Amino acid sequence: MSHALAGAAVVGIGRSPFVRSSGRTTLSMAAQAAREALADCGLTAADVDGFTCYSTGDSAGPSQVAHAIGVDDLGWSLSVLGGGNIVTSTVAGAAAAVLSGQAEVVVVYRVLGSQTRYGRALERVEVDGEGQFAGPHGYLVPPQWFAMYCRRHQYEYGSTAADLGAIAVQERDHAVRNPHAVARSPITLDDYLNSRWISEPFRLFDCCYEIDGAVAIVVTSAERAADLPHRPVHLLGAADSNRFGGSVDQWDDLSCMYSRDTAPRLWSRTGLRPADIDVACMYDCFTFTVMATFEDFGFCAKGEVGDYFRAGRATYGGDVVVNPHGGLLSEGYIHGLNHHYEAVLQLRGDAGDRQVSGAETALVTSGAGPFGGALVYGTAAL
Amino acid sequence: MAADPLSLPPQPVPDAVTAPFWAALAEGRLAMCRCGQCGLWLQPPLERCRRCAGPTRFVDVAGTGTVYSFIVQHRATVPGYLDDLPYVVALVELDEQAGLRLPARIVGVDPAAVHCGLRVRAEFADLPGGEFTVAVFRPVDSR
Numbered sequence: 001m002s003h004a005l006a007g008a009a010v011v012g013i014g015r016s017p018f019v020r021s022s023g024r025t026t027l028s029m030a031a032q033a034a035r036e037a038l039a040d041c042g043l044t045a046a047d048v049d050g051f052t053c054y055s056t057g058d059s060a061g062p063s064q065v066a067h068a069i070g071v072d073d074l075g076w077s078l079s080v081l082g083g084g085n086i087v088t089s090t091v092a093g094a095a096a097a098v099l100s101g102q103a104e105v106v107v108v109y110r111v112l113g114s115q116t117r118y119g120r121a122l123e124r125v126e127v128d129g130e131g132q133f134a135g136p137h138g139y140l141v142p143p144q145w146f147a148m149y150c151r152r153h154q155y156e157y158g159s160t161a162a163d164l165g166a167i168a169v170q171e172r173d174h175a176v177r178n179p180h181a182v183a184r185s186p187i188t189l190d191d192y193l194n195s196r197w198i199s200e201p202f203r204l205f206d207c208c209y210e211i212d213g214a215v216a217i218v219v220t221s222a223e224r225a226a227d228l229p230h231r232p233v234h235l236l237g238a239a240d241s242n243r244f245g246g247s248v249d250q251w252d253d254l255s256c257m258y259s260r261d262t263a264p265r266l267w268s269r270t271g272l273r274p275a276d277i278d279v280a281c282m283y284d285c286f287t288f289t290v291m292a293t294f295e296d297f298g299f300c301a302k303g304e305v306g307d308y309f310r311a312g313r314a315t316y317g318g319d320v321v322v323n324p325h326g327g328l329l330s331e332g333y334i335h336g337l338n339h340h341y342e343a344v345l346q347l348r349g350d351a352g353d354r355q356v357s358g359a360e361t362a363l364v365t366s367g368a369g370p371f372g373g374a375l376v377y378g379t380a381a382l
Numbered sequence: 383m384a385a386d387p388l389s390l391p392p393q394p395v396p397d398a399v400t401a402p403f404w405a406a407l408a409e410g411r412l413a414m415c416r417c418g419q420c421g422l423w424l425q426p427p428l429e430r431c432r433r434c435a436g437p438t439r440f441v442d443v444a445g446t447g448t449v450y451s452f453i454v455q456h457r458a459t460v461p462g463y464l465d466d467l468p469y470v471v472a473l474v475e476l477d478e479q480a481g482l483r484l485p486a487r488i489v490g491v492d493p494a495a496v497h498c499g500l501r502v503r504a505e506f507a508d509l510p511g512g513e514f515t516v517a518v519f520r521p522v523d524s525r
């Protein structure tokens with residue numbers, strides 16, 4: 001029961017270039033990533049019978065992308081509405097489809113085109129739903145929501161701008177070794193502190209780098225994975241938590257996030273602990289998302305993340321390497337599916353200059369605020 | 383003036399459940415959704431109580447509360463406030479129930495003087511655009 005997902009594995013990964021403005025359609029980029037992911041594992045369109053993606057209604061759907069790469073009859077097609085909060089459910093859902101026999105080979109993708117930029121809403125004329133209470137006050141976009149969380153954490157635990165900066169600087173330092181990252185120039189703490197305010201307490205370097213691009217991963221059974229070219233990356237377990245109907249404002253304790261509830265569930269299902277994790281791909285729409293979830297997953301106590309990063313414990317030679325690719329802050333924002341790509345690359349031992357030596361387990365988190373999830377990949381099934 | 387689409391903040395689109403919230407504000411009252419059966423306050427509002435499924439209605443609140451958290455918005459990211467940067471938005475925890483929060487502008491105070499725990503009181507302002515009234519909050523000890 002607790003290891004029920006361990007019969008599934010990620011066998012292929014693919015992606016398009018990550019750029020600020022591609023001039024391409026979401027269908028073109030998603031098809032490229034899907035083709036590359038299949039080629040990576042030596043499979044063809046004829047082998048694929050499942051396709052799934054998550055989106056906020058902003059991308060080409062699974063049936064279209066499957067058709068575009070030459071799949072003739074898709075047996076399982078699922079388009080999930082959601083963002084960072086739903087990545088884990090989508091990937092674990094693909095694994096469940098494989099394990100329950102609804103599909104044999106599933107492509108999971110996320111694509112973002114230039115029409116999608118979550119950090120600004122200057123074209124919004126009207127707001128419905130819960131946004132109608134906030135939008136008229138000039139409060140409508142994620143950097144504002146999570147700056148609100150960050151402020152409360154600073155109030156309760158005394159965390160500082162320098163603590164957030166330590167995360168931004170560390171992730172950028174990692175991105176320097178990642179040729180696929182969009183932001184590869186090193187930054188110092190002073191650069192961080194001198195970057196302009198966006199939504200105080202967030203500065204520019206607290207915010208992820210929104211870009212165009214696509215990522216695809218191929219999920220199949222561990223049994224089938226054994227016959228494919230790469231070392232399979234096994235899914236060891238996944239967990240999600242959703243509270244307050246997804247309301248960022250009504251979530252009960254803004255100094256923490258969904259991970260408060262997800263973490264014990266994940267550790268219980270996998271039998272693992274933070275000390276067992278070699279690579280942590282922490283969802284980092286903002287620096288503070290890393291801070292809150294890192295505490296919630298139990299890597300350190302409340303208010304200690306800044307010291308943890310400054311002491312070198314979140315990088316090579318430390319306790320766990322956090323976002324070796326540079327994360328959404330520096331590699332670029334592909335809504336967290338690029339974290340899965342990186343985790344697979346690291347566990348295969350194929351990460352080149354930024355390889356975490358001896359990496360056997362990777363935690364991948366997704367989401368912020370009242371909902372999200374996380375899963376663990378491993379080089380061997382539990 | 384009206385030709386500039388960035389000059390107006392996003393306008394609310396009331397629905398069957400939220401319409402009484404906006405109607406009350408138009409009359410200069412701040413009213414929140416409350417279960418008529420068990421008394422639970424609900425935000426965002428629901429047609430039926432999430433705890434006991436009882437019918438809900440909008441009930442006037444005192445309009446006093448505490449700043450639970452806040453941001454100072456320096457960068458224009460939402461239309462309507464481009465000439466008013468930086469501005470302060472808070473999650474105001476209303477006195478009626480722990481955790482019952484409303485996002486709102488904080489007015490009449492230097493952004494540097496706003497802090498978590500600040501006591502505030504609602505007042506009413508016309509939302510630029512003409513059709514709606516919003517509740518903004520001002521520190522209780524300021525004039």
